Amino acid sequence: MEVKPEVEKKSKGWEPRILAFLCRWCSYAGADLTGSSRISYPPNVRILRVPCSGRVNPIFILKTLRAGMDGVLVSGCHPGDCHYTAGNYTARRKFAVLSRLLEYVGIDPRRVQFSWVSASEGEKFAKVVSEVVAEVKALGPNELFRLNTSDHTAEGAESREP
Amino acid sequence: MPEKIEKELIGIVSRLFDEGRIHHFLGYGKGTVKFKTTPLIARNQEDLRELWLEDFCAPNLTLYLKDIKGQVGLLVKGCDSRSLVSLIKEGQVRREDLYVVGLPCPGQIDPGKVAGALGCESEELEEITRRGPEMVVRVNGQEKTLPKSLALMDKCLNCPYPKPLIFDSLLPGEYVAPVPGATPTEDELCRRPVPEKWAFWAEQFRRCLRCYACRNVCPACFCPRCIVEENMPQWVSPLATMGDNFVFHLLRLMHVAGTCTSCGECQRVCPMGIPLMKLNEKMTDDLRELFGYVAGVDLDRPFPFRTYRQEDPDDFIR
Amino acid sequence: MNSLKTDDSAREKNIYQPHLMEIIKVISETGDTKTFHIQFVEPSLRETFSFLSGQFAEYSVFGEGEAPFCISSSPTRPDHLEFSVKRIGRVTHALHQLNPGDLIGFRGPYGNHFPLDRLKGKNLLFIGGGIGLAPLRSLIHNVLDNRTDYGDITILYGARSPQDLCFKYDLETWGRNPLVKMIITVDVGDADWRGKVGLVPVVLEEIGASPNGAVAITCGPPIMIRYTLKSLEKLSFSPSQIWTTLEMKMKCGLGKCGRCNIGPLYVCKDGPVFSLEEILHFSSDEF
């Protein structure tokens, strides 16, 4: 796998695509508020509503990266505010380990980000999204798993040890 | 291994079968290739004739508790007993169904490491024996000696739990770390920049064949049906592309976090030589650092992902 | 250096690539079974394609995968092909989402077929269960279109409930046909059901078909087949008089992928149609 300098990856006009998992009680409501307060934020996020940040299984994040999204944002209620009492606390533990592991295998932590945004924090949501988008933009597109379609054997067969 | 221990073991197990205390005994049998023993699943007294103890007792027998239910006796090394603790905690086995015989372990030999230290092929190794603090290796007809630290599996050197944490009887012998005080070799990969880490791991994931030996040999992977086999929805494609292999390995790692005791079986059996222990150790280090959790050492502390503290680290969250 | 040139004269065809077929009609048979009428997109293939009753094909939903199903229409009615699918796995779910006008992939026909020449002049006893009627249906239509070649025709068809009966339009036509003896049974009836209630093997013994000059052809769920074979044995049918189609475990359909073996036989290549005689000596639990 070649390691290209970051600048080279930035093709012209490229905009990052980020999948955001938002807890329906806090962050999703927060995002709603952002809209109804007419605060603008970059249109690069696709929002997926989940019941709780605790619902976000690590595989959601892994698969999102595998599918080629440039970044992932998981956002839930602030500690202590979870509608289900402790969903965000256990989620926090999982994410702490996952984000370290992802960093260890070479996935830039800026690609997978976490935030607490309450239903009243419309401004914070806009700020978080803007920051995440800017950071992912600086990283360039997610080409970690790009399959070269002209290489008919995908990553493997020919180059794999026989 | 001295005959005395073997006699003692056969005595214990025979009695267990006699008394009807167990239906199966998990031990070791003589391997058919160099530097390997084979798991022995004894169903009666007669099968015990194949029981064999020697320097190579690497397989973690707790693996078979997935399949073999009911009253089971088994041999455990110190490290294997941690898997047992994990399994009991997970409700996969009941302590009262088990009869646990502790095995003194002098550290497991890693033939690949020996070959590396001697600059030869592991196929060329003819014999590896222990002589006091040293290992004697015969290569291409010549005898060479090595310090233990260059011959034993890294995880064994300063073994933190040489004595089984749970047992019903202990075979006689020394329950001490083979190289006490040995400092673990630092994973220098941790210090490299992120793109270099990816370069390393992408190459490892690319080579994975998805033979699932790592998963199937893992005592902590006890799900009757693995998520990678589900296809509605299909979370992980069965195609062994680098990307899907990445998802598989990371997901497995997250699933065994808290249960994995770094027994090292996954790496030992990997036919492609993928350094899976690096991942496991990174994960266990993280759990220790973040939550002070060490897998398989106590029956009381809840699993790290099933509990929380308000003051858990959250510096990574915006 | 010409001498090193490789010799690749023939064998250039990509055996894995399907033809495109357009769905022209979808019929809901039951709550979970649909029949699809399909036609080649490529006009020349509509002319040249031919198959025999009992053969199967591989159907692709691109992106979801490929699965084998028998061709349930008869070669004697060649204007389009039909196949029927019970919604169970990934590919079948995807197929059920499709509508007329959608495209699917089609490779085939594969496998052997019902031995029409050996059935000629015989009394035919068709025993079908659930969606297992699909392969028999191809043969039944074939036989009915050449009715004079055959003796008595008996069709015994069963399903779990009246709602689970497939091909109701065919059942009706056959029922009205004076040259066909038609018995329909359900495991459990309902308020409106006036027909027979009982398991297929039991009803089979009740009607007491005679093995003289007869051939039984059966297809259905494995458990039904198992007991039907026992009932046929009781009625003194010999293994060579019993035919079934196994259609199981297949993936490539080409006799290569190694999934459908029963002993040395490949279901996809040596089957899917077998006489009981051929498979009797393989331990029954292998299929």
Place this chain on the structure above:
Amino acid sequence: MYRKIAKENLKKWLTDLKTQAEVLTPAKANGLWTYRNFDGRDIPHNFQNSRLPPKGLFLESLRALFEWKFPGGSLEVRPLPAMDGLRVIFGLRPCDARALKILESIFARDYPDVFYLRNLSRTLLLGQACRVQCEGSFCSEMGIDSQDSTDFDIFFREVPQGYLARALTARGNALLERRDLFEESSAEEWNLAQSKPRGSREQPLFDLERVKAGVAKSFPDENFWKRFSAKCINCGICTYLCPTCHCFDLCDLQMPGQGMRFRCWDSCAFADFTKMAVHNPREEKWRRYRQRVSHKFHFFYQNFQAIACVGCGRCVGHCPVNLDLRQVLLEAAR
């Protein structure tokens, strides 16, 4: 035709071949033996055999078969071509070459698989006699002569001065026509260079005919298979490392706006291998193990008059639980 060549000249010859073909020779990568592009260095002396069989160069673990796209909104399916371009693989072992022939029988019959056959026809197989009997192997019992083979284009025997070469095909003959590098040799010289691999057995482990009959006879013996397979962990190592195992799956990869179908390795050891919608005829482990052994030693023979095992010993040496095929065969032959 017999020739001989000095070690230095062999390197030169292989280097020159690189102008016409991809040249692969034994090399170590990531700590494992494999075949890699020849880099001009010495042919490794201590190479026994590659970890993965060379079948992967012919029956790739992943092979894209065709693709689909939606140009202008309508579905279009396009075939993907089989690989072409000449290849030379030097250093193959007789067991693996035989395995390629065995695989050919299945991929050439009825519906010829162009991907496998093209890979085979575009590759010149250059074999090398074994110096050591590999751990766990039983090649001679399987009728493979580690010192001689006709499954190659050219077969080499190492001698102190270099290599003796025996061309077995017209393509092999043509390759040896480099008179500046190869010297004349003879059948006598070839025969004199016959040696015995280190560690080879004096007495064969078993008699193949008895094994064949024994495996056939043992098929219905449930306890026999249960006993041996009890410790099997259902991983795919034995099948993926086997030079003759060829079971595969067809899998789709869907990407935005396009997709491909792959042929990918699969294993009869996996519980899901034969799983159908509602029923799995080989749900239990012993049935799957029985299928693997019976397929190789009994059913394959019934279909192709060849046994789908070459005794390379990879499955024996790398089984995580040391489930030794040789013991099963011995017991069956008893």
